[in-house]
């Protein structure tokens with residue numbers, strides 16, 4: 001009887017954990033393909049991504065004056081602590097993947113537009129998971145291995161989002177002042 005109870009308890013616990021895990025995977029723990037390729041449009045990448053112009057194989061950026069961390073499902077500007085970034089024309093913003101998960105910086109609804117593409121770090125930062133194998137919830141890692149840099153050359157307000165997490169509020173704003 002006792003054994004039966006124990007088995008039942010373990011089964012219920014496993015069911016709950018499995019349910020939680022698969023729901024979470026479907027929701028926002030998605031990280032593409034574990035083999036380092038692409039999964040559902042999210043591909044592995046490394047180093048610095050940019051859509052700034054290239055000259056002789058080198059990306060030409062403005063001075064990077066703002067840093068935005070991509071956390072669980074938010075954009076966090078290091079200066080404001082909010083998903084709001086304030087710069088001047090000609091300056092650049094650097095976004096960083098601070099965990100192993102899929103994100104994008106998608107500003108394609110504005111003009112001029114910007115887009116990082118949908119990526120996850122091929123060499124994930126050494127972020128520890130909250131409950132490894134059960135809830136691979138990312139803990140902030142200050143040493144990102146994947147970043148995206150974009151230089152803003154036109155004053156204005158630029159609303160952007162992460163295409164994977166937009167429905168749970170992963171939206172940001174860049175305000176670019178005239179010089």
Ligand SMILES: [Cu+2]
Pocket residue numbers: 072073102103104162163164165170
């Ligand atoms: Cu995201």
